[in-house]
Amino acid sequence: xxxxxxxxxxxxxxxxxxxxxxxxxxxxxxxxxxxxxxxxxxxxxxxxxxxxxxxxxxxxxxxxxxxxxxxxxxxxxxxxxxxxxxxxxxxxxxxxxxxxxxxxxxxxxxxxxxxxxxxx
Numbered sequence: 001x002x003x004x005x006x007x008x009x010x011x012x013x014x015x016x017x018x019x020x021x022x023x024x025x026x027x028x029x030x031x032x033x034x035x036x037x038x039x040x041x042x043x044x045x046x047x048x049x050x051x052x053x054x055x056x057x058x059x060x061x062x063x064x065x066x067x068x069x070x071x072x073x074x075x076x077x078x079x080x081x082x083x084x085x086x087x088x089x090x091x092x093x094x095x096x097x098x099x100x101x102x103x104x105x106x107x108x109x110x111x112x113x114x115x116x117x118x119x120x
């Protein structure tokens with residue numbers, strides 16, 4: 001039996017109302033969504049094969065966890081602050097990995113990860 005060949009990974013973040021959440025995520029990603037395939041969904045392509053979907057699901061809003069590995073954590077934090085977002089303090093993890101947390105208006109927790117590697 002062959003393995004399932006995955007072509008894209010789509011991370012879904014549940015929000016109460018996608019139109020208002022879209023504004024916050026547009027500031028996070030520095031641009032408007034790449035796709036709006038339906039009224040309850042906004043999508044940003046964040047890597048060649050990775051997407052973040054902001055999906056209207058009031059019952060699950062605020063329960064999402066999303067980790068975004070970035071090349072330069074300090075620059076990313078400064079840029080987000082310049083866009084009016086409020087990342088928390090930089091925390092050390094292990095093996096040179098550093099983390100910064102922030103929450104969207106619905107309470108979904110996002111972490112920026114600096115020093116991420118495929119293998120440790």
